[in-house]
Amino acid sequence: MNLIAQLPVLPIIIPIVAAPITLLLPKGRVPHLWACLFSWLTFAACIALFAEVSSTGPISYHLGDWAPPIGIEYYIDLANALVLLLVSGIAAVVFPYAYRSVQLEVDERQTPLFYGALLICMTGLLGVTITGDAFNVFVFLEISSLSGYALIAMGARRDRRALTAAFNYLVMGTIGATFFVIGLGLLYQATGTLNMADLADRLIGQDNRMVEAGFAFILVGMGLKLAMFPMHLWLPNAYTYAPSAVTAFMAATATKVAVYVIIRFIFSVFNFDFAFIGAAFTYVLLPLGLAGMFVASFVALFQEDVKRMLAYSSVAQIGYMLLGLSFATVEGLTATLVHIFNHALMKGALFMAVGCVVLRAGSHSIYAFAGLSKRMPVTTWAFLISGLSLIGVPLTVGFISKWYLLQAAFEAGHWYAGFLIVASSLIALAYVGRVAEVMLLREPAEDGKYAMPKEEAPLSMLIPMWVLVAANIYFGVRTDLTGGIAQRAAETLMSMAGGAP
Amino acid sequence: MSDFETVFSPIVFLDLALLTMLFLVAIAMLRSRHLFGVVMLSGIYSLLSAAFFVSLDAVDVAFTEAAVGAGISTVLMLSGMLLTVRREKPKTPGRAPVAMLAVLATGAALIYATIDMPAFGDPNAPANSAIGQQYVERTASEIPMPNIVTAVLASYRGFDTMGETMVIFTAGVAVMLLLGVGSARGGRRVSDIDAKETSDEGKGE
Amino acid sequence: MDDWLTFILERYNYWIVIMLMMTGLYIVFARGNLVKKIVGLNIFQTSVFIYYITIGKIVDGTAPIYMGGELEAASHHGGKEAGGAGHGAEAAAHDAAAAGEAVHAKIDNSALDHGQELKDALKHAPAPEEGGSLHELPDAGDKIANAMGDHLGKTPPADASGFDVGSAAGGAHDAAGNAAGGVGDGAADALHGAMDAVVYTNPLPHVLILTAIVVGVATTAVGLALAVRIREAYGTIEEDELEAADEIAEFGHAAGERAQAEAGAGA
Known part of the structure; x- marks a missing residue:
């Protein structure tokens, strides 16, 4: 069998085979090592796939050898190759990190199930990204969501609010998925097909109410999944009370994949001939993106809990992504893709740093961060550097994101949006600065609840965290890497959609 | 394909009767606060929808809905109810208007879409003339199997079905994580110590 | 109206x-x-x-x-046509073999024996059985092509004319494939007939x-x-009471009791 020819299906097959076996392993170290191994193998497959796509162009893989639209197709171009690389890359870093954190936060007897669920969650996200069939998106979306609900609820051992958070997420997520299915049904009724490329062909010239409503339902459904403002209410609690490793993984990947699905549908399925696409950009994505940027950043400013503060910040960052999208230009789309990638790097690193603090101090309240630089200097600096990246300081990836976004805003003629981006970055400066002040200038608590020993987090957590921090700087200096790829991906997507509206 | 025209046929009465019963059951579920009754009604709802699926020629779906929807789901909900509470408490009225608004918006969007929909049962509708008919035509020669739905399910769109089994597996893992060994149930219930401590600290500040 | x-x-x-x-x-x-x-x-x-x-x-x-005998129609019709297709493939292969022989005759007389072997191989190639699966047909074509490939391998190093033999082998494969395609079309036609009766x-x-x-x-x-x-x-599993409990956790007992009182007021 030719392995290269089967390469596109490997990122799904590797973890889907590994996950059930994880359950059979004895509790303790073994399931973790097993999951790590397979997350790395998946990452390797994604790297190979990315290399293949960037050298030879888009790949279409026919599952079961049934040609689309009769069968299901995997369609990989640069845009989803980048997201695949991101999801599997974050998994490859978070899985090794998870061990000590999970040891503290999850019952030992459940470790095989926990790592199995984490692998399944990754599989689901990869499956959503890689597929070229609209209904297949739904199936894999539910795989990732169902495992996600359970993983978030695992935080109940530390705080029972994880359970209500998971339940709310389940209700909102299921409504979102069902809306997505309704949208697909409407599109199916208008075209009679489910393959994305075929949908795009058959939608041409079909400017009717079914297609309009179908687009609206897909947008709202995915909006619920990606916590688009004001449908973000499930997100802060879910991210706050989930186990640290789960938060780091989901914050860096789950919402990004949902943003990718929206991009895929807007640019590869619908085309710009539809008047309602332009209207959605101007009257939905642009205002909601801007509102999310400000409201969520502002709420983040008043959080006593660092994890919750970062969760609100995530909602704000999703606002940036939607804003870039709403310009409907190659530059804007490039900015969104770059920010999807960069935000995963910074939020991953930040949540991992919080996880290290939880391990030693037992809390993610801002009071636990008092004088952290004297207790855990390595973690403190990891948090600070990724925090600077979140604000958008030069030489970090955050700066690159903001730079592309500003450029796109000015080129699209939305100069006020450019001004607002800078203003919202200042709020980010305020909330990151608040934590930085507490960490650097306050004296650590000597006794009481937040007293902690002067002991760094273990290397198994520090190394993965610093890998992400280093990536924050590396991709912040080598701007041509992400920027160049995102630009090529954006150009391909834009040409699929038939140019500017 | 032949020309199609909607005519008034007696089957309309059957459809209307089934749909009306479905709607009445749904309203009864909305109003009742006896959870046992609600769960039973939800089983009836599934059974009625299975009957409607038969009327729509979807025998495989009817079979599955009767077994899974009316059977397994009802058992799950019954056990869920027995492990929690039997009666729903009355709700604070505050949220109903917001809920009604969201629901009406959804309904309006869907009704708006129906204006352009092809007529019910039209063989020339895009949904029925494109890929759907290709399955009907190709299955006989490509997959020697009398049931076209099975052929599509297991072969043409077999990967979705694999995803479906993965969903069931995921649900199993999730339920085991939530209720299985070591899930902090029983003797080791979740404490809200952490929560109380946060509150104390909140007051201290 | x-x-x-x-x-x-x-x-x-x-x-x-x-x-x-x-x-x-x-x-x-x-x-x-x-x-x-x-x-x-x-x-x-x-x-x-x-x-x-x-x-x-x-x-x-x-x-x-299927209830209108589509499956039978497909296999029956396919079977009959498959026979013809098989013949077509054989004829094509025969031509190819003849071409091969002609070429080989120039190089080595013993090639004739090989040509004979090839014809034998063709005769032994599984002729699609009446009512058998259609999938076998391209296989048969492949076997023929493979047999020709083997045959070519056995001949001494050929000159430029060897290419003709190769393309002839390819032609045999194509012919078989086309014939199979024809069967598919024929089956589809038959199906259309059957399906006019049943929607x-x-x-x-x-x-x-x-x-x-x-x-x-x-x-x-x-x-x-x-x-x-x-x-x-x-x-509890009532949302109001859960929210009140979480309120207590977050803002202390006073706020929680207020929320609880509100929840109670609704009851």
Whole structure:
């Protein structure tokens, strides 16, 4: 069998085979090592796939050898190759990190199930990204969501609010998925097909109410999944009370994949001939993106809990992504893709740093961060550097994101949006600065609840965290890497959609 | 394909009767606060929808809905109810208007879409003339199997079905994580110590 | 007036299904009991299933299970044509073999023997049986082509004319493939004939909903498991009381009691 020819299906097959076996392993170290191994193998497959796509162009893989639209197709171009690389890359870093954190936060007897669920969650996200069939998106979306609900609820051992958070997420997520299915049904009724490329062909010239409503339902459904403002209410609690490793993984990947699905549908399925696409950009994505940027950043400013503060910040960052999208230009789309990638790097690193603090101090309240630089200097600096990246300081990836976004805003003629981006970055400066002040200038608590020993987090957590921090700087200096790829991906997507509206 | 025209046929009465019963059951579920009754009604709802699926020629779906929807789901909900509470408490009225608004918006969007929909049962509708008919035509020669739905399910769109089994597996893992060994149930219930401590600290500040 | 009646007749199904969806969604949003919310989600999803199945219905159609003898028609018709196709393939291969022989005659007389072997191989190649699977036919073609390939391998190093032999072998393969294609078309024609008699309802929405039903039940299971855990952790599954309890955790007892009082006022 030719392995290269089967390469596109490997990122799904590797973890889907590994996950059930994880359950059979004895509790303790073994399931973790097993999951790590397979997350790395998946990452390797994604790297190979990315290399293949960037050298030879888009790949279409026919599952079961049934040609689309009769069968299901995997369609990989640069845009989803980048997201695949991101999801599997974050998994490859978070899985090794998870061990000590999970040891503290999850019952030992459940470790095989926990790592199995984490692998399944990754599989689901990869499956959503890689597929070229609209209904297949739904199936894999539910795989990732169902495992996600359970993983978030695992935080109940530390705080029972994880359970209500998971339940709310389940209700909102299921409504979102069902809306997505309704949208697909409407599109199916208008075209009679489910393959994305075929949908795009058959939608041409079909400017009717079914297609309009179908687009609206897909947008709202995915909006619920990606916590688009004001449908973000499930997100802060879910991210706050989930186990640290789960938060780091989901914050860096789950919402990004949902943003990718929206991009895929807007640019590869619908085309710009539809008047309602332009209207959605101007009257939905642009205002909601801007509102999310400000409201969520502002709420983040008043959080006593660092994890919750970062969760609100995530909602704000999703606002940036939607804003870039709403310009409907190659530059804007490039900015969104770059920010999807960069935000995963910074939020991953930040949540991992919080996880290290939880391990030693037992809390993610801002009071636990008092004088952290004297207790855990390595973690403190990891948090600070990724925090600077979140604000958008030069030489970090955050700066690159903001730079592309500003450029796109000015080129699209939305100069006020450019001004607002800078203003919202200042709020980010305020909330990151608040934590930085507490960490650097306050004296650590000597006794009481937040007293902690002067002991760094273990290397198994520090190394993965610093890998992400280093990536924050590396991709912040080598701007041509992400920027160049995102630009090529954006150009391909834009040409699929038939140019500017 | 032949020309199609909607005519008034007696089957309309059957459809209307089934749909009306479905709607009445749904309203009864909305109003009742006896959870046992609600769960039973939800089983009836599934059974009625299975009957409607038969009327729509979807025998495989009817079979599955009767077994899974009316059977397994009802058992799950019954056990869920027995492990929690039997009666729903009355709700604070505050949220109903917001809920009604969201629901009406959804309904309006869907009704708006129906204006352009092809007529019910039209063989020339895009949904029925494109890929759907290709399955009907190709299955006989490509997959020697009398049931076209099975052929599509297991072969043409077999990967979705694999995803479906993965969903069931995921649900199993999730339920085991939530209720299985070591899930902090029983003797080791979740404490809200952490929560109380946060509150104390909140007051201290 | 008549237009209006038609318009309603064409759509009343969808409208009632939309009402069902709305009821389900309303239960999810407006009811505070977690089990009831799950029931609401269930109604919502089941209504979406009904919508999908409604899309696929064809008036005067029947369930998508072959009943007009399509399968027999396909295999029978295919079998007969397959015989012809086999002959066609053989003829093509024979031509190719002849060409090969001609070429080889120039190089080595013993090649004739090989040519004979090839013909034997062709005779032994599994002739598609009456009513046998169509899939075998391209295989037969492949076997012929492979046999020719072997044959070529056995001949001494050929000169430029060897290419002709190679392309002849390819031609044999193509011929077999085309013949197989012809069988497919023939079968499809036969099917069309059979299907004029019976109209089948669109199977694709059924397949999608079979998948979606299972996904729905999986969600129900996880949601109920969460509700059970919430009941154990909080002692209630009423949203108001849960929010009040979380309020206490977050802002201290005073705020929580106020929220509880509000929740109580509604009761």
